[in-house]
Amino acid sequence: xxxxxxxxxxxxxxxxxxxxxxxxxxxxxxxxxxxxxxxxxxxxxxxxxxxxxxxxxxxxxxxxxxxxxxxxxxxxxxxxxxxxxxxxxxxxxxxxxxxxxxxxxxxxxxxxxxxxxxxxxxxxxxxxxxxxxxxxxxxxxxxxxxxxxxxxxxxxxxxxxxxxxxxxxxxxxxxxxxxxxxxxxxxxxxxxxxxxxxxxxxxxxxxxxxxxxxxxxxxxxxxxxxxxxxxxxxxxxxxxxxxxxxxxxxxxxxxxxxxxxxxxxxxxxxxxxxxxxxxxxxxxxxxxxxxxxxxxxxxxxxxxxxxxxxxxxxxxxxxxxxxxxxxxxxxxxxxxxxxxxxxxxxxxxxxxxxxxxxxxxxxxxxxxxxxxxxxxxxxxxxxxxxxxxxxxxxxxxxxxxxxxxxxxxxxxxxxxxxxxxxxxxxxxxxxxxxxxxxxxxxxxxxxxxxxxxxxxxxxxxxxxxxxxxxxxxxxxxxxxxxxxxxxxxxxx
Numbered sequence: 001x002x003x004x005x006x007x008x009x010x011x012x013x014x015x016x017x018x019x020x021x022x023x024x025x026x027x028x029x030x031x032x033x034x035x036x037x038x039x040x041x042x043x044x045x046x047x048x049x050x051x052x053x054x055x056x057x058x059x060x061x062x063x064x065x066x067x068x069x070x071x072x073x074x075x076x077x078x079x080x081x082x083x084x085x086x087x088x089x090x091x092x093x094x095x096x097x098x099x100x101x102x103x104x105x106x107x108x109x110x111x112x113x114x115x116x117x118x119x120x121x122x123x124x125x126x127x128x129x130x131x132x133x134x135x136x137x138x139x140x141x142x143x144x145x146x147x148x149x150x151x152x153x154x155x156x157x158x159x160x161x162x163x164x165x166x167x168x169x170x171x172x173x174x175x176x177x178x179x180x181x182x183x184x185x186x187x188x189x190x191x192x193x194x195x196x197x198x199x200x201x202x203x204x205x206x207x208x209x210x211x212x213x214x215x216x217x218x219x220x221x222x223x224x225x226x227x228x229x230x231x232x233x234x235x236x237x238x239x240x241x242x243x244x245x246x247x248x249x250x251x252x253x254x255x256x257x258x259x260x261x262x263x264x265x266x267x268x269x270x271x272x273x274x275x276x277x278x279x280x281x282x283x284x285x286x287x288x289x290x291x292x293x294x295x296x297x298x299x300x301x302x303x304x305x306x307x308x309x310x311x312x313x314x315x316x317x318x319x320x321x322x323x324x325x326x327x328x329x330x331x332x333x334x335x336x337x338x339x340x341x342x343x344x345x346x347x348x349x350x351x352x353x354x355x356x357x358x359x360x361x362x363x364x365x366x367x368x369x370x371x372x373x374x375x376x377x378x379x380x381x382x383x384x385x386x387x388x389x390x391x392x393x394x395x396x397x398x399x400x401x402x403x404x405x406x407x408x409x410x411x412x413x414x415x416x417x418x419x420x421x422x423x424x425x426x427x428x429x430x431x432x433x434x435x436x437x438x439x440x441x442x443x444x445x446x447x448x449x450x451x452x453x454x455x456x457x458x459x460x461x462x463x464x465x466x467x468x469x470x471x472x473x474x475x476x477x478x479x480x481x482x483x484x485x486x487x488x489x490x491x492x
Contacts, residue, residue, distance in 0.1 A: 013111045016118045017098065023138040035192075038137075039168040045136055045144055046173060048128045049121060054151040059279055060174050061271050064162040064204040065183025067339045068217075068264040071256050071311060072183050073161045075268030078255065079302030080157050080275070081106050083284055088155035090146040090171070092139070092163050095310045095333075095484030101142060102149050109149060117148050139163050143170035157275065165193050167206020179274040180207050181267050182216040185223040186338045201226035210234045213278075215241055215270045217263045241266045244303075248295050255306035257314075258346040265303050272299070310483040312346050317490055319461065327464040327472045328354075329490060333480030335371055337379045343477050344387030351393060351473045363471045366460060367398040368486070369435075371478040373427055377434045380478065385438045395475075397446060398435050399460075400428040404453040404485035423451040453482075457489050 046052040061076050063069045070091050077089040087105055094100040102109040109117075121144055129135050136144060143163070150158045160171045185201050193203040201223035208214050214236050216227055224240075231238035243262040254261050276285050285296050295303075310333045317327040330350060334343035355363045365388075371380060388394070402423060428449045435447050450456040464472045476486045 013115050016115050016122070019122060020098065020118070020138065020141065023135065023141050025137055035168040039170070039172070041133060041136065042140060042143070042170055042173045044133050045125065045140070046147070049124055049144060049148065051144070051147050051151065055147045055174060056176065058147075058150060058158045058174065059156065059275070060177035061157065061159045061179055061181070061275055062162070062171065062174060062177040062207050063160070063181040063183060063267075063271070064166040064169070064207050065181075066186040066188045066200070066204075067336060067342075068183035068260070068267075069161050069181075071261060071264040071308060072181055072267045072271070073159045074256065074308045075265050075303055075306050076271050076275075077103070077106065077157075077159045078306035079268060079272045079299050080159075082298040082302040082305070083276075083281075085156040086154065088146075088150035088153065088158040090143070090150075090158070091161045091308075092142070093480055093484075095480060096488050098142075100309070102146055104149070104153050104155065113149070113153075117145060117152065121145050121148055140170040143173075157279075162204075162207060165203040165206065167203050169207075172207055176209060177207075177212055178278045179271050180209065180212055180214040181271045182207075182214065182219075182227060183264060183267060184217055184338070185219050186336050188336050197222040198226045202230060205230035208234050208236045208238075210236070213237045213239075213274050215239050215267055215274070217241055217267055239270070241270045244269065249300055249304065252300065252304045255304050256308055257312040257350070258342060259349075260342045260346075261312070268303075269295070269299060309487065310480055312343075313483075314350065315487070315490060317461075317464075322461065322464045323468055325358075326468070326470065327461065328474065329486060330473065330475045331483045331486060332475070332477050333483045334477050335375060335380070335479055337383045340380050340383040340477070341387045343475075344384045344393075345391065347475045348388050348391030348393040352391070354473070355471070358471065362467070362469055363473060364396045364463075365393055366463075366472060366474045367395045368456060368460075368474060368476045368482070369398065369400055369431065369478045370403055370428065370482045371431070375478075377431050381431070381434050382438060384477070385435070395446070397448070398432075399448050399450060399456050400431045400435070401450045401453050401456045401482075402428060403479060403481045404488070425449055425451060453485050454489060457486070 046055065063073050073089060073091055077087045081087045089103040090101060092101055099108045099114050125135055160174065162169045162171055166172060182204055185197065185204060187200065193200045197220055205227050208230055214231060216238065218240060219227065228238060244266040246262065254265055273285055276282055285299065310331055313331040315329045315331060316325060317329065330347050332343040332346065334340045351363065351365060371377060402425065432447050432449050439446060450459070460472065460474060464470065476483055
């Protein structure tokens with residue numbers, strides 16, 4: 001029996017994380033075959049854990065989508081917390097620590113509680129699973145853990161973000177949510193969900209349930225057609241919400257930055273309004289049948305105080321050797337063509353606004369980029385480059401680097417080797433080539449490949465130290481894992 005299978009081992013957080021890491025499958029995704037069979041295992045796991053009745057009592061808001069589903073969930077949770085409800089929020093992925101995926105009343109679960117609930121689930125599943133029904137894979141275990149946490153902590157509302165797709169996602173074992181939402185759709189996970197927007201939207205619409213109200217945002221025609229078809233089959237009331245009117249916030253900015261968040265905020269408001277109505281709390285909110293109607297103080301407070309790491313996040317580096325404000329990181333986990341363009345517009349607007357406040361500074365924009373090899377840089381980098389250029393923002397340097405997290409255990413603070421001896425930089429060199437072709441310049445003139453993220457960050461820091469009058473604005477994007485790795489390094 002492995003150490004993770006031992007029921008007598010000391011239940012420490014690091015040991016729990018190590019066991020959780022063992023559930024990550026090394027094989028690449030092989031498509032949609034057997035998805036239904038693997039999904040159906042979730043119902044067996046729920047029975048093993050005696051959670052099948054418990055989760056039917058959860059009052060769930062369930063959100064799928066390609067872009068904005070995490071933001072929509074965050075806004076929804078924040079609003080309901082401002083109303084005084086005890087909230088549970090399950091999102092993915094995490095950036096620095098796996099506990100970020102489980103939030104109770106807006107705060108990630110403590111190590112003590114994580115360990116307690118983790119081992120409760122782990123030990124039962126270790127005892128009851130076998131060759132026919134093996135241990136759940138990584139994300140399925142996390143979803144089961146979320147259900148255990150939320151039922152044990154007696155939350156009033158559980159806000160669940162779909163991990164991948166919808167129909168066969170582990171979160172879709174919730175058979176009677178209060179309300180469902182579909183955020184903006186685009187091309188992503190095509191090896192699993194299908195090669196067309198119609199197929200992708202059909203998979204996302206798999207979270208619709210008969211008689212359960214659902215909301216979405218303006219979608220491309222093919223995607224909307226698939227959503228409407230599935231809704232019609234189930235007799236689902238599907239309503240399209242329009243972006244939130246900024247004037248309804250009375251001059252206060254949304255807690256999550258970027259103009260694109262207005263549509264996610266509107267979707268969240270619609271979901272919350274329906275949740276309040278369906279759970280007998282309709283008297284708490286102004287309901288006029290329109291999503292742009294008057295917002296209650298709780299809704300406004302929830303929208304303006306919501307926070308989500310790694311999405312349009314600004315972090316000013318605190319370093320004794322660097323002048324205050326001279327090195328600022330702009331972090332966004334964009335990894336689709338559409339979200340890359342949104343990220344570029346947010347970054348361009350943010351740096352231009354900041355530069356207007358300090359006109360005497362020499363401002364330099366630096367890009368730190370990596371993406372998974374299943375992504376197409378020919379689709380991502382031109383959208384980023386073009387949108388920034390359209391706003392008059394040019395990067396003086398682009399840095400391509402492997403993710404640090406490939407050396408880390410899940411959630412561990414253990415650092416990677418300081419200088420990996422045999423880092424394979426083939427992919428990063430390919431990314432650099434795409435970038436240089438956009439610039440029409442020679443390789444190395446305005447871009448570099450680094451073998452480790454710490455080396456790249458140290459180079460950026462040195463740039464800021466040597467040029468006291470230079471204001472370095474660093475955009476980190478292409479991968480949420482990369483964003484998490486940067487946060488680990490700069491927040492030490």
